[in-house]
Amino acid sequence: MSQPYAEVIGDPIAQSKSPTIHNFWLAELGLKGRYEACLVRLEDLGDYLARRRADPDWRGCNVTMPHKLAIAGMMDRLDPLAARIGAVNTVVREADGTLTGYNTDAPGFLEPVRAELDKVHLFRMARVLGTGGAARAIVAALAQEHFVIVLAGRDPAKARALLDELAPEGEHHAIALDHFADATDFAFDDREQCFDLVVNASPLGMTGQPPLAFDFSHAPPRSVVYDIVTSPLDTQFLQDARAAGFATVDGLAMLIGQADAAFTHFFGARPPREQDAALRRLILS
Template identity: 75%
Template structure:
């Protein structure tokens, strides 16, 4: 049998991970497979016990609701995953031990790398949402020396999240509704600054209301980043482009985190010479 990896979750049918990984496997001609596996919470321990005994199984990606539940079942944790408190990638080592990683943080930062390579006088990110995805985003931005304004329906939860993930940082927690209303605040000279607006919530996703955000809160030159993938062109991104802002869509993070996991699973760099254009076309068809 060829080597294989999987993505697990409950539900799992909606996952785009098999399409991404199998696209790269086919392009590289690897003798490998990647598949989705529906694992319910009460079957998680049994699944990992069975897979750790299989030398052909290289590991799995982990999606909701298992990103925190898997932690007690692992032998080791990568330091970044430990800081974030969530695992989205499990690797089976040669001796059968299981190590937990979080590639969401690196995937989120990947399209920002050219910007982050520059020197800035100040970096600020306004992050909207306090769910599971926000954990990796906050940890990633804190490591890149951003001051974070975290907005949530429950500001106390936002404050607790900031204190947990970066207790030494000078960050701010605020109610999500703050960004829905017009502000007359006049931004100072933003030259030499890096400003991000990040939608880390499900708002704007199909079946959800749009994200309530007034662009008077976006400093000139801000990058607007929405991690929602369905639809890919969210109301937030559409409005941002109309106002002349640079935008990043959710496939950036999704493909970026998958690329990091792919290398760990299969020991090969995924082919991305066309800036993922062909893969994006498949994922949005």
């Protein structure tokens, strides 16, 4: 008997933890359905969508690297946030077979730091490393939360263009990624009542990728260091941050946060977030 299913697509995809998350929630809720990983190469993306569009059991897919930008232009409709960001990480098949693109990366990214964001700060600054699809969502999310953003990329001109597009208001800064590789003797001012984030929004440090070169003399005191990489979960970047005395947020926190909204789209139910601790144990086992 057929049952509803959803997928995560990307290239590579074997490292994805999304099937574990969604299948755990399906089991906890006693819902019929399944969630799988599917390797889709960039040149095959259009054919993949055409096949799935014709399958009434297919509820949609999550989208990971390197497809978040390309797939946005293949949708019949974009949710306003996805349209603003220009990147899609969740595709939903509607009852009539049309495809709607969403971006749940932005709210998923903010979820682990929401308690801090709900406080009043004199100043908020984020150093964001990377200019890809995930970085677009993160920049848009941080701009809405009134951060001054320093965006670092291999091509500073691309970083500048991204800021001008997604965060045109405010005095944001674009810089070369390798600026942060060497130590600085900059004397940070008193950061009390301020909130500083350092975010790796690039694939650097991911299994099979070069390491991220970042010297933590560039991080203001009491910064929160956030790495969206999920394989490995405890990256060298996070290990070095903890060794330097900084609080950290790993990529699993964002992954679970963005999966929450996607699961509701796919299976019509809210996931059992009270089981987050058990889910983490399962993923890390």
